Amino acid sequence: MLNARVNEELVAAAGVEEGDVVLEIGPGTGSLTAALLAAGATIVAVEKDKHMATLVRDRFGSTEQLKVIEEDITKFHVHSHFLPILEEKSHGKKKYAKVVSNLPFNVSTEVVKQILPMGDVFSVMVLMLQDEAALRLANASIQTPEYRPINVFVNFYSGKRVFL
Template identity: 30%
Template sequence: MPKEKKTKTSRVHTAIAKQGILFNKDFGQHILKNPMVIKSMVEKAAIRPTDTVLEIGPGTGNMTVALLAAAKNVIACEIDTRLVAELQKRVQGTHLNQKLQILVGDVLKTELPFFNLCVANIPYQISSPLVFKLLLHRPFFRCAILMFQKEFAQRLVAEKGDKMYCRLSVNTQLLARVNIVLNVGRNNFRPPPKVDSSVVRLEPRNPPPPIHYQEWDGLTRIAFTRKNKTLASCFRQSPVLVTLEKNYRLYCSLNNQEFPENFDIKTKIENILSEIDAEKYRARTMDVDDFMRILLAFNKEGIHFA
């Protein structure tokens, strides 16, 4: 009689089965299991005993317990109700229980309360929108220690001229000081992701730059659509010209100005770029100050991007 074929199971699957949890790939669930990495992240946050710490995606609570030991209280935002139950069970009956507040739901759709610090192993697929949700949050927090996919982290800190430099880089650096503080291999997670990770420190600029962020974002979106092309070339695209003329008409209307006869938005844009010698600039070699100068020049002439 032939022997029954055994199904192979990895140590990861065995460990997950013991906890009774199957991690959901749709939520980007990769639980940080290395206590030394957790300890390092908590130390780099420089938590004070009076601090309220926001944690996003606490998972089974490995990081949460360490944060609770250092902070006055922790606000943990978790979308998966199974993991919420696991986290509640972990602190139940301990002195940490009263220090923990759990927000159940999608962090991108949740109104965040006040917090001093944010420390989190971020689900990779929400990295970009979450960065800007945090940086545009008011009142200001002191800093954030966040785990990202390594390539995403490299884009956050990339400087002009770097291969990784992009709209994400300049938009983030407008709003925050940012640097990589730790690299973390994929084997520090359960289950291991397909890529390595990096821990980034974000410190919001307070006071913020004196510009309308939506305007800034509109400008960088145009420039980085073709980051190797000149600004003059980027602004010649028909959809860009149509949008900017529409915005200019609105600007004239709101400011009780008569819309000029025989108005040509293309000529106006070319004149503005020429006046500040920016027509040959390329997004990949422009820093925050360059974009700021260009935005202010356009706004001065009534051209808006929001």
């Protein structure tokens, strides 16, 4: 996503502010990463593509606010990466991380199933999804054939703030 305004809207929707810890999935070239850093966040960016991970590291190499991990998000162990960071940043108080991401279509359902139940780690999850994925996850009515187990899952774990 190269549109800076959209990236700023994602950051604002998540309420990202100075000192927040954010999971960014698939940072690509780092345009959303730049907006998150500008808001003062510490970012753990998980990128499967070695070339893109290198690009993001090179682009933001001088900041200690960014940790790029080359891994498939569907195999990523969230607790082992985030709990130490949250403990370090919390100074004795309970602190939660946020998820802000422009998700690749092919992992959107798996990521939602993986991350959404992690209320012990994440307080906010703001995802930009392709239209079909968003509709499949959030817009099916219980009385329609499109209503699937994933809709029950999303409705159970999420607040009712879903924007299409």
